Amino acid sequence: MWSWLHSFASAPIFFRRIQYLLPALSVLLLPILAYGLIGGLYLAPADYQQGDAFRIIYVHVPSAFLSMSLYMLLATLSFIGLVWHIKLCFMLAKSTAMVGAWLTFLALVTGAIWGKPMWGTWWIWDARLTSELLLLFLYMGYLALHNALPDKQKADKISSVLALIGVVNIPIIHYSVVWWNTLHQGATMTRLDRPAIEASMRDPLLAMIVAFFLLAGIMILLNTRNEILRREKKAAWVKQWLMSKASCKRG
């Protein structure tokens, strides 16, 4: 157990793990994504109020869900990195911030495209939309701060502190539709009293959320792999790995 956990702190072991995690995640992703897309775009019936425009939900909700989940992951990695001084956590955190920023961007863009035909406007300064925009700025702030500091160890620490402070925004986003009277609709999936969505519409949405998690995982690992190589390029294990790779090809 401990040695398994410890392997997550070691860049060379994690690097090798990435090499077989990537194909495994991709194989897992394809059928789930296919079901989500076919179910969402074709099999699910049109909404009785919104018609076919509701189908934007199948990319909007997963993007928004991931934008918040990835922020929690970023904060957790930052916390572990700061407390136990694990370099690998900081490398994972930076990749998570990059992917998280893109998913927040997607949540905002798909929301705007959905808002135009349904609300009659691309954008409104209401609580949900504004707090989600703030989330994008937090991600961008993290990345900008990290890039601005030439000393990477210092950059890791300072941007991690920013990531931890920004956690305050996550419950604000989540409860914004409850606390304030907003144009954005309330929760659909996490309601306890009664389901607000029919199964033929819900199941593809759940599949898309799982697919987005897998996609985010793949994107984070792809970026982390580069980050490890960039930071560890002088390490002996990188040289050994490259040599063995080259000899494998020759043999």
Added chain:
Amino acid sequence: MQTWLMMGGYAPYVWTAFGVVGVVLIGNMVVPYWQYRVLLQTLKKEII
């Protein structure tokens, strides 16, 4: 097929949303993969 593509008159919105998401997600996998290939090439030249 034709009626499906029309999306009940919401085609521009639905397909733009899915299109933007597709481009961003695929880009976020292709670009780091491409960077990885370049990185491997330069590291090989430096080390071996």
